[in-house]
Amino acid sequence: MLRTFKVEKFHAGIIPESTLFKVLRYLDNENIETPFLLIDSEKVKEKASLIGRYIKNSKVFYAVKANPDIKILKFLNRFKLGFEIASEGELKILLSLGVKPERIISSNPIKSLKFLKMSASYGVNYFSFDSADEVDKLSRYVPGCNVYVRLSVPNEGSEWPLSKKFGVELDEALTLLRYAKEKGINPVGITFHVGSQCTNVYNWNIALDKAKALWDMAEKNGIKLTLLNIGGGYPIRYTKNVVSIETIEKNVNKLIYERFPKGLEIYIEPGRAVIGDAGILVTTVIGKARRANEDWLYIDVGVFNGLMESVGGIKYSYIVESCKHTRYKKRWTIAGPSCDSFDVIDNNVSLPEPNVGDLILILSSGAYTVSYASEFNGFSIPKTILMNL
Numbered sequence: 170m171l172r173t174f175k176v177e178k179f180h181a182g183i184i185p186e187s188t189l190f191k192v193l194r195y196l197d198n199e200n201i202e203t204p205f206l207l208i209d210s211e212k213v214k215e216k217a218s219l220i221g222r223y224i225k226n227s228k229v230f231y232a233v234k235a236n237p238d239i240k241i242l243k244f245l246n247r248f249k250l251g252f253e254i255a256s257e258g259e260l261k262i263l264l265s266l267g268v269k270p271e272r273i274i275s276s277n278p279i280k281s282l283k284f285l286k287m288s289a290s291y292g293v294n295y296f297s298f299d300s301a302d303e304v305d306k307l308s309r310y311v312p313g314c315n316v317y318v319r320l321s322v323p324n325e326g327s328e329w330p331l332s333k334k335f336g337v338e339l340d341e342a343l344t345l346l347r348y349a350k351e352k353g354i355n356p357v358g359i360t361f362h363v364g365s366q367c368t369n370v371y372n373w374n375i376a377l378d379k380a381k382a383l384w385d386m387a388e389k390n391g392i393k394l395t396l397l398n399i400g401g402g403y404p405i406r407y408t409k410n411v412v413s414i415e416t417i418e419k420n421v422n423k424l425i426y427e428r429f430p431k432g433l434e435i436y437i438e439p440g441r442a443v444i445g446d447a448g449i450l451v452t453t454v455i456g457k458a459r460r461a462n463e464d465w466l467y468i469d470v471g472v473f474n475g476l477m478e479s480v481g482g483i484k485y486s487y488i489v490e491s492c493k494h495t496r497y498k499k500r501w502t503i504a505g506p507s508c509d510s511f512d513v514i515d516n517n518v519s520l521p522e523p524n525v526g527d528l529i530l531i532l533s534s535g536a537y538t539v540s541y542a543s544e545f546n547g548f549s550i551p552k553t554i555l556m557n558l
């Protein structure tokens with residue numbers, strides 16, 4: 170079935186034309202029930218080889234929570250990157266794919282006992298921590314493991330901040346590194362997270378300054394660190410241009426090699442940047458209404474079954490399927506299908522008017538969408554389809 174979409178110039182600044190072209194061709198040739206998430210595997214491959222390229226001596230660990238679809242993990246497993254996980258569920262998927270424990274790390278500072286026991290039996294050996302209780306747990310369940318302390322760093326300019334829940338200040342971090350050593354586990358390094366979808370390069374500068382201060386404090390206390398884990402946070406384009414990975418990495422690389430001792434190892438844990446802009450959600454308009462002077466558009470993916478991040482402020486770009494006659498645009502409130510009034514994705518979105526039954530494509534929706542989704546109210550979670558395998 171040939172479909173007509175209102176593709177505009179700015180869309181090509183959000184996702185590559187090659188990805189968009191593939192999606193449109195796919196939709197012409199396949200007639201699958203919505204909602205579903207199309208992933209351009211070539212784009213994933215490109216990102217997997219781009220990330221880490223400009224940081225010397227770095228290893229990349231994909232943050233599995235961004236999208237743990239087994240087909241995606243299987244695909245990523247072909248490349249040389251590792252995986253960052255937080256739970257027994259994520260570990261089980263990797264086990265089923267035969268991923269070796271040396272390629273798995275866990276940077277969740279608070280881990281369940283079940284997960285620690287499973288990690289120990291499989292041989293996962295790198296963990297973050299930011300409390301004395303976690304040191305007690307790690308030394309008991311994974312004796313001799315390697316640990317890196319999570320520093321608290323500014324998250325300003327990140328659309329999905331992570332700093333309040335985790336991380337400690339310098340003095341506390343030093344105390345914890347010393348305590349880890351005392352308890353017989355290996356304090357090997359430092360980690361931080363500048364916040365997810367971080368568009369502010371300055372956050373990495375401040376974080377690296379802080380990490381360097383702790384590095385020196387540790388050395389003065391007889392703890393020689395070797396690992397700097399710079400976490401995730403690389404941004405993608407949703408509605409506007411963002412600083413490129415190349416710019417971020419060149420800056421980080423420069424700061425690290427100016428200030429830190431030679432020979433240290435760098436870990437990077439991208440999630441969103443690996444899979445986010447390779448994905449397009451395909452949804453259907455299920456209703457339209459006018460209420461209190463607002464035009465409402467209801468689609469079959471909402472806050473509960475895929476677009477949870479919209480509640481935290483992530484705004485998406487949309488492409489509307491539409492008959493040729495509609496030229497002018499309206500301002501829409503876009504809502505999900507459920508009966509909950511919390512299920513509103515965005516408002517004031519300028520789009521041409523679609524018909525009920527038309528498709529709406531949601532760009533850059535490969536990360537933190539399906540992995541957050543529930544079947545609340547009986548609406549299905551979008552299935553994931555990898556294109557061009």
Ligand SMILES: *Cc1c(COP(=O)(O)O)cnc(C)c1O
Pocket residue numbers: 232234235253276277362364365366400401402403438439440441442
């Ligand atoms: C979520 C998470 C990541 C990935 O963050 P992105 O912003 O998606 O790159 C990396 N490390 C840790 C510890 C995380 O919790």
